[in-house]
Amino acid sequence: MKWLPSARRLAHQVVRPESRWHAAVASTPRHAYVPGWWERDDADGWRLHSGPDDPVTWMETAYSDRTLVTQVGGHHADLVGQAPVLASGRPASSSTLPSLVVRMYRHAMISDSDDILVTTGSGYGTALACARLGAGRVTSIDVDEHLVRLATDRLALHGEAPRMLVRDITGPLPGRYDRIVTTVSVRQIPVSWLRALRPGGRLVTTVSGTGLILTADKNADGGADGRIEWDRAGFMAARHGDGSHHPDSHWKEAGEGDGEETSTSRYPLLDPRDAWDVMSMLELTCPGIDYRVREAGGTRTVWLLHPDGSWARASATGFLDSPVVHESGPQRLWDRLERIRHRLNRSGSLPVYGARVSITPDGETTLSRGSWSTTL
Template sequence: MNWVQHAKRLADGVARPESRRPSPVAAVPRHKFVPRWWESTGDGIWVLRDGHSDPEAWLEAAYTNQTLVTRVDACHAERTLPEDAGIAISGTPTSSSTLPGLVVQMSRHAMIADDSTMLVTTGTGYGTALACARLGDDQVTSIDVDTVLVNMAKDRLALHGYRPQMAVCDITRQLPGTFDRIVATVSVRPVPASWLAALEPGSRLVTTIAGTGLILTADRTKAGGATGRIEWDRAGS
């Protein structure tokens, strides 16, 4: 399956044209991290799509700048069978592969340096792969509260040569270490105090505010607090 040209097209659409560094979006096979997903019919019903059953639709979905829902309530798309493609359920989205453009936006606002240590949220593992492609495995830690998601993402990442630190962790509680950057595609309100405790002075967090399309950045101060701002960019969907 020739995914490279699709990934390059996506990267060209979401990366800043003045960037001197090749976008990791062009190098990471997003479709491999989302083999199945739930597609909304627009009336609260979600239909299961299986990539291997329709490769053209798989590439189109994976390399379009959109969020792909991978869990509705407790129903993991990847824990279904290929023959389940087309089944429909009702419920609330609870996990997804965040649209690549938002991941790129948030990483840009994080002002990542080559030597940064970075905490990211896991989801399908796609955003973690982008972070590893940018920094290297040993500088990336990926967490999620769902053990199933973490294990599936860990296996996918390893298949593509990425072996970051992975942990099952509630992001609103104590985090597994200290970091130069925290980039959380999981929306929160308010920002957990544990995030500041996990940041070194001068380090930065980036997240989105739950219930809004707002991107928040905040820098840890030497006094132990933080100075924050709402960025002009807005989170997509």
């Protein structure tokens, strides 16, 4: 297939011509790393697409600036013919939209002589790093042996042989690096990252459940100092196993029950994922919330569910209507959301973006801006 024109078009779309990443995007065959992908079929399901079965759609999709889901639950899209055509569950791996991969690398301020550690996923981000630096300066790791094996084979087909390893990104890391860039998120910076970074080395990652990009440079004490960038991004949390998820034990109650308290919100209905600063602030104060949304019969409903059994359900029929809220469990999740919206309305902004980041040698990570601070 003639893919180079598509890759060059993508490069012009996502990177300025004078950027050193332009040639990398223009010369990397993204379609080779995403032969299959999942797309939403309905509110609760996913449909498998096979690139070789529809080459025109494959080229259009692979060279668009969008994230392509490559694994749902335990089902790899790569296993076309073995994976079911329809699947349910949560995304567990993806090929990140190319513009965001480049942005993460640019936040790392990578020089030509840097040795870098990246996360594998589909292998496309690793391929871009190899095209930019040379494979000898790139180490790529993933907890999923299947993904590492496929990416290794596909990189080799295009003449690239970086160091590929099956590892938990939050555990011990092999070697020393000038840059660590992850396209998975973590709650707290792993101590292993600080130990693997050379003096003055930089790490770039995102905070789990938020839209916060964290950059930090290793200091003389063995910790790191940095900031939350004004840029925004959200990645799947770092996995420690096969990526499967257990069903929510309290979902039925949250979907149908009246809860322990019923109230009427003073604000219009909001899905926090539509307001990155609100979602990020809520995650920092109450980590682990899962969000669900449904529209039926003119009524829109937003659910917040927490692993401790807390849940909130808010429903409204109009954009400006005050939603009716049901809550239950150890925490009042919608009340927490309302307090954040109070603060936003009172102050005009939330302090998360632009916050200073301080990381101790044992990984304790503190964000601060003005009088506000929080430790992850």
